[in-house]
Amino acid sequence: xxxxxxANLQEISTPTAVALGNFDGVHLGHQRVIAPIVPxxxxxxxxxxxxxxxxxxxKISRPQLTPLPEKIEILQNLGVKQFVxxxxxxxxxxxxxxxxxxxxxxxxLQAERVSVGFNFRFGRGRKGSVADLKRVWGKNLHTITEQCxxxxxxxxxxxxxxxxxxxxxxxVFRMLGRPYSLVGQVVPGQQLARKLGFPTANLRLPEVKxxxxxxxxxxxxxxVWGKNLxGVMNIGCRPTVVGEGVVCEVxxxxxxxxxxxxxxxxxxxxxxxxEQKFNSVEELRLQxxxxxxxxxQQGVLV
Numbered sequence: 001x002x003x004x005x006x007a008n009l010q011e012i013s014t015p016t017a018v019a020l021g022n023f024d025g026v027h028l029g030h031q032r033v034i035a036p037i038v039p040x041x042x043x044x045x046x047x048x049x050x051x052x053x054x055x056x057x058x059k060i061s062r063p064q065l066t067p068l069p070e071k072i073e074i075l076q077n078l079g080v081k082q083f084v085x086x087x088x089x090x091x092x093x094x095x096x097x098x099x100x101x102x103x104x105x106x107x108x109l110q111a112e113r114v115s116v117g118f119n120f121r122f123g124r125g126r127k128g129s130v131a132d133l134k135r136v137w138g139k140n141l142h143t144i145t146e147q148c149x150x151x152x153x154x155x156x157x158x159x160x161x162x163x164x165x166x167x168x169x170x171x172v173f174r175m176l177g178r179p180y181s182l183v184g185q186v187v188p189g190q191q192l193a194r195k196l197g198f199p200t201a202n203l204r205l206p207e208v209k210x211x212x213x214x215x216x217x218x219x220x221x222x223x224v225w226g227k228n229l230x231g232v233m234n235i236g237c238r239p240t241v242v243g244e245g246v247v248c249e250v251x252x253x254x255x256x257x258x259x260x261x262x263x264x265x266x267x268x269x270x271x272x273x274x275e276q277k278f279n280s281v282e283e284l285r286l287q288x289x290x291x292x293x294x295x296x297q298q299g300v301l302v
Contacts, residue, residue, distance in 0.1 A: 001076040006087040013082055014110035017042040020120060022052055022157075025065035026074045028177045029117070029147035029155040036115045036142040038079040045082040045109065046075055049092075056088050063210035065157060070183060084109070097128025101136055115142040149174055167213040167271035179220070179267035180212065182233075182248060186259040189249060198288050200234075200249035201259050203266065211235060211246065218270035218295040221252055229253070232291050233266055236275035253292060270298055 004012050017037035023030045023046065037044045048071075055062050066074065068085075075083055086092060086104070095103065100123045105111045114137050122128040133141050147155040155175045163171040164180060172180050184203035205211070214236030221231045231252045238247055250266055272291055278284040 001072065001080055002082045003072060004082065004084045006085075009084075009108050012045075012084060012108060013043045015042050015112045016045040016082070016109045017113035017115075018105065018109055018111040019044075019046045019080075019115045020122070021046075021048065021117060023048055023066075023071065023075075024052070024062075025157045025160055025176060026071060026078075027155055027157065027160060027175050029144070029175075031078065031177065032144045032147060033115050033117055033142075034075075034078055034080065036144075037113060040113065042112055043082050044080050045084055045111075046080050047084045047086065047104075047109070049086050049088040051088055053088050053093070056093065061208065063161075064206075064208045065160060065180075065210050067206045067208050070181070094124055097123030097132050099123070100128060101132065106136075111137075113137070113140045113142070115144065118143050118145050161210060164210065164212040167215060167274075169217075169268055169271055172268075179269055181268070182209065182235075182266045184248065184264060186262050186264055188260060189247070198232075198251045198285075198292070200251045201264060203248040203250065203264060205248055211248075212268060213271070214246075214275040216272040216275075216291050217268050218272055218298055219250065220267040220269055221250060222265040222267075230295060231266070232272070232288070232295050233268070234275075251288070251292065253296065270295070 002011075002013060017040040019034045019037050021030065021033055023034075034046060037046075050068075052062050072083060105114065114133055116130060116133065118130065120130060130141070130143050134143075149155060149171075153159065153171075160172055160175050160180075163169075163175070169180070182203065182205055184205040186201045187204045189200065189202035212235065215234070217233045217235070219231045219233045221229045229252050231250045233248065233250045235248045236246065248266075250264070272294055278287060
């Protein structure tokens with residue numbers, strides 16, 4: 001998939017079929033927006049923004065469900081041919097809705113087909129709406145209705161974050177259409193788990209990654225061996241031992257070998273328990289053994 005930024009817009013392949021949005025998480029609702037542009041003789045193109053417009057205006061960072069490398073991988077797997085990431089700065093923020101249509105969608109992208117969510121807003125003051133796009137693209141505008149799991153549960157990035165904060169992985173799976181994943185590099189840790197008989201791979205995660213509820217999870221692990229393995233993941237501040245900040249550590253059932261420096265993907269399958277403080281290291285060791293047994297009994301895999 002071709003990746004274009006504001007620095008090299010001249011390299012955009014045209015004419016395009018465009019899906020517009022922020023697409024954090026690339027959940028099932030987002031996938032419905034993207035689907036109409038993929039089976040097309042046009043260049044299927046997802047257009048998104050960095051930083052998120054809310055980050056730009058509110059001057060606060062937003063943890064991301066899918067940091068850029070994850071988002072690119074998912075979009076490529078969906079069959080998207082081109083990803084255009086526009087820098088959301090003062091210049092872009094000041095474009096009126098007609099100017100955004102003319103300067104970006106028509107001049108730069110030569111968009112012949114456009115797909116958006118029903119509530120998509122754009123342009124200065126968010127004054128642009130689906131109606132403005134409809135006047136230009138007519139029947140070649142695809143407007144995707146709100147996607148819901150039930151009358152009270154809407155598929156959204158906000159609700160996915162809320163589900164992760166509760167450890168509600170079944171709900172998150174139903175919204176994403178896949179397990180939530182953590183992707184990071186294996187780095188040296190304090191070696192405490194190894195001394196307890198449960199060696200772990202410590203993951204360095206992207207700073208912008210949205211983290212789930214602190215606790216213990218049953219996970220599927222992808223690594224350099226090219227196969228899935230079952231594991232037990234702990235994420236949190238390790239209150240029983242002295243540590244520094246948030247730690248994400250994974251014990252692979254059946255042994256893991258030397259993984260330092262490799263990239264590992266961890267898919268969250270089940271929430272085992274909340275993070276807790278134990279009275280002794282031995283009490284912690286016994287609980288880890290119970291956690292591993294719980295994951296084995298659940299049949300997390302393969």
